[in-house]
Amino acid sequence: MDFLKKHLIVLESALEAYPELQRSPANLYDPIRYILQLGGKRLRPILSMLAAEAVGKSGEMALPQALAVELFHNFSLIHDDIMDVAPIRRGQPTVHIKWDTNAAILSGDAMLVLAYKEVAKCTPEVLPAVLDCFSATALEVCEGQQFDMNFESQLQVTEADYIEMIRLKTSVLLGCALKIGALAAGASESTAQHLYEFGCNLGISFQIKDDILDLYGDPEKFGKQVGGDILSDKKTIMMIFAQQQEAFRNALAEAKQLNDSDKVTHFQQLFDVCGAKAHAEAQMDFYYEKAIAALVAAALPHEGQINFKAFAEYLYNRES
Amino acid sequence: MDFLKKHLIVLESALEAYPELQRSPANLYDPIRYILQLGGKRLRPILSMLAAEAVGKSGEMALPQALAVELFHNFSLIHDDIMDVAPIRRGQPTVHIKWDTNAAILSGDAMLVLAYKEVAKCTPEVLPAVLDCFSATALEVCEGQQFDMNFESQLQVTEADYIEMIRLKTSVLLGCALKIGALAAGASESTAQHLYEFGCNLGISFQIKDDILDLYGDPEKFGKQVGGDILSDKKTIMMIFAQQQEAFRNALAEAKQLNDSDKVTHFQQLFDVCGAKAHAEAQMDFYYEKAIAALVAAALPHEGQINFKAFAEYLYNRES
Numbered sequence: 001m002d003f004l005k006k007h008l009i010v011l012e013s014a015l016e017a018y019p020e021l022q023r024s025p026a027n028l029y030d031p032i033r034y035i036l037q038l039g040g041k042r043l044r045p046i047l048s049m050l051a052a053e054a055v056g057k058s059g060e061m062a063l064p065q066a067l068a069v070e071l072f073h074n075f076s077l078i079h080d081d082i083m084d085v086a087p088i089r090r091g092q093p094t095v096h097i098k099w100d101t102n103a104a105i106l107s108g109d110a111m112l113v114l115a116y117k118e119v120a121k122c123t124p125e126v127l128p129a130v131l132d133c134f135s136a137t138a139l140e141v142c143e144g145q146q147f148d149m150n151f152e153s154q155l156q157v158t159e160a161d162y163i164e165m166i167r168l169k170t171s172v173l174l175g176c177a178l179k180i181g182a183l184a185a186g187a188s189e190s191t192a193q194h195l196y197e198f199g200c201n202l203g204i205s206f207q208i209k210d211d212i213l214d215l216y217g218d219p220e221k222f223g224k225q226v227g228g229d230i231l232s233d234k235k236t237i238m239m240i241f242a243q244q245q246e247a248f249r250n251a252l253a254e255a256k257q258l259n260d261s262d263k264v265t266h267f268q269q270l271f272d273v274c275g276a277k278a279h280a281e282a283q284m285d286f287y288y289e290k291a292i293a294a295l296v297a298a299a300l301p302h303e304g305q306i307n308f309k310a311f312a313e314y315l316y317n318r319e320s
Numbered sequence: 321m322d323f324l325k326k327h328l329i330v331l332e333s334a335l336e337a338y339p340e341l342q343r344s345p346a347n348l349y350d351p352i353r354y355i356l357q358l359g360g361k362r363l364r365p366i367l368s369m370l371a372a373e374a375v376g377k378s379g380e381m382a383l384p385q386a387l388a389v390e391l392f393h394n395f396s397l398i399h400d401d402i403m404d405v406a407p408i409r410r411g412q413p414t415v416h417i418k419w420d421t422n423a424a425i426l427s428g429d430a431m432l433v434l435a436y437k438e439v440a441k442c443t444p445e446v447l448p449a450v451l452d453c454f455s456a457t458a459l460e461v462c463e464g465q466q467f468d469m470n471f472e473s474q475l476q477v478t479e480a481d482y483i484e485m486i487r488l489k490t491s492v493l494l495g496c497a498l499k500i501g502a503l504a505a506g507a508s509e510s511t512a513q514h515l516y517e518f519g520c521n522l523g524i525s526f527q528i529k530d531d532i533l534d535l536y537g538d539p540e541k542f543g544k545q546v547g548g549d550i551l552s553d554k555k556t557i558m559m560i561f562a563q564q565q566e567a568f569r570n571a572l573a574e575a576k577q578l579n580d581s582d583k584v585t586h587f588q589q590l591f592d593v594c595g596a597k598a599h600a601e602a603q604m605d606f607y608y609e610k611a612i613a614a615l616v617a618a619a620l621p622h623e624g625q626i627n628f629k630a631f632a633e634y635l636y637n638r639e640s
Contacts, residue, residue, distance in 0.1 A: 025463060028462060079425055079426070082421075083426065102403040102469065105399055105402060105425060106399070106403065106462055106465060106469075109428075110463075112429065112432060113432075113455055113458040113462065116436055116451070116455050120451050120455070124447070127444065127447055127448060131440045131447075131451075135437045136437075138433040138436075139340075139433045139434070139437070142348060142426055142429050142430040143344065143348055145426060146345045146347065146426055147345055149422065
């Protein structure tokens with residue numbers, strides 16, 4: 001993925017030199033600096049820069065939008081980690097653990113405002129469309145997080161509910177990153193919208209892949225504990241499918257009673273036999289194909305399309 | 321204040337019919353509906369509408385900006401109430417008490433995004449300036465809240481620190497409300513900026529008045545417990561002034577040891593004798609005069625200036 005590297009270098013130096021972090025009081029900005037330097041794949045901001053490049057401009061033209069997307073993503077991580085009582089993020093203590101809940105709330109708020117400051121750095125002609133997309137997405141991400149929390153206590157979650165939840169919580173931000181990057185670089189509304197659909201469907205496919213990897217990933221390559229979703233009784237696409245299979249209802253109930261060490265292996269077999277794994281893979285492919293169709297419809301110059309295709313394949317084939 | 325009433329009616333019906341609150345999931349929007357219907361004086365949004373009227377347009381022209389300011393203000397109340405562990409707001413349970421902290425965090429986040437959606441509803445020509453002011457203000461309000469929290473554990477707080485804190489936490493939003501209302505109605509950058517200064521200085525004067533009322537208010541008119549700041553050991557402008565008076569240092573230390581019922585009366589006398597009350601009143605007047613000077617500099621049509629003058633006098637003379 002060499003074509004990503006130059007964008008990553010530009011992005012990392014922009015984050016490093018980000019002037020807003022010099023403001024006072026320092027302790028409001030310390031957690032923001034901290035989470036930004038924890039790293040991550042930076043997939044979302046890179047998408048903004050790739051989109052600008054794909055429509056024939058330099059990636060730098062969408063750098064403010066790339067920063068906005070990364071700031072927004074990290075704001076949502078800080079607040080989600082409080083709500084999910086998560087102690088660890090990227091191998092380090094989460095903000096509410098390293099500082100406290102108040103610091104995590106307020107620094108997150110400031111980070112959301114900083115995201116808006118960045119996203120608005122585009123020509124006045126495209127500003128209304130950029131803002132529309134960014135605000136619609138930001139609201140949907142909040143809604144996705146609320147649906148996800150609701151699911152924990154909800155007895156009946158359908159696959160449609162689940163797909164809608166991951167679309168809101170995860171996927172729309174990928175679509176938004178592409179769309180606002182393209183708009184900032186002067187793309188047509190139509191190209192920008194097709195790129196949005198590409199990102200959104202790729203995001204759904206990406207999240208289903210996540211569910212599959214969580215249970216079937218190679219422990220040496222996955223980087224996290226395999227079976228985490230099973231152990232925390234998460235309603236993944238495979239679990240929802242399995243629960244709908246009358247013939248496996250008893251087996252499923254029994255498997256949930258097992259101790260942790262047997263549970264993961266047992267569910268691996270069960271989801272295989274009842275067709276849940278195959279179903280998840282088919283859905284992953286379905287959204288992947290939808291993504292590729294939207295990419296083709298975006299009618300990008302050849303190189304832009306090649307790059308996005310390579311990006312999509314990389315996500316599709318990843319093992320961690 | 322009859323000239324406010326028509327704006328208040330328009331604003332209240334817009335809040336009542338606010339379409340975004342019909343979105344899903346309902347439980348994300350319930351806390352937003354709840355805090356908005358708790359009421360309050362709605363001073364900030366009214367300022368946006370007054371500003372539009374003062375520059376010769378209808379107040380409705382700044383209705384989206386008025387809604388944005390009210391949404392932002394209530395977002396900050398929801399999050400501040402978590403941080404301050406406040407159980408009651410406007411006589412009712414705070415959001416994090418009525419629901420829980422997670423609901424308060426996430427609904428607050430959604431409310432901040434909704435504020436941005438509203439504020440952007442203006443002509444493309446003024447959108448960059450409106451957004452600049454709104455984002456700068458939003459960030460400053462976060463900084464003010466952080467300074468305020470820092471002061472609790474900070475041994476030395478100067479009067480300059482204190483004035484800067486209340487400027488950020490409270491006053492800039494009044495300035496912003498006026499400025500973006502004026503800009504949305506097509507005012508010149510200069511008029512809008514003078515109105516900003518008017519609001520900002522009026523806000524500082526307003527907050528100092530709050531400190532004075534908290535200790536010297538008429539219990540029958542004040543509506544809250546008189547002496548709340550003293551009992552919670554808050555660093556108000558009067559406390560900061562008193563602490564700097566060498567001659568009263570011992571008296572101050574002794575007064576802090578008193579039981580609650582004697583404490584308030586004792587501090588009323590102490591702040592009177594040491595000059596803290598008179599100093600606070602002088603500072604309140606100083607910022608009030610600065611506000612009026614900025615109002616004059618805004619060079620508004622006669623009626624606009626008269627209305628704002630009446631508004632300022634109402635705040636200056638209020639007893640609750």
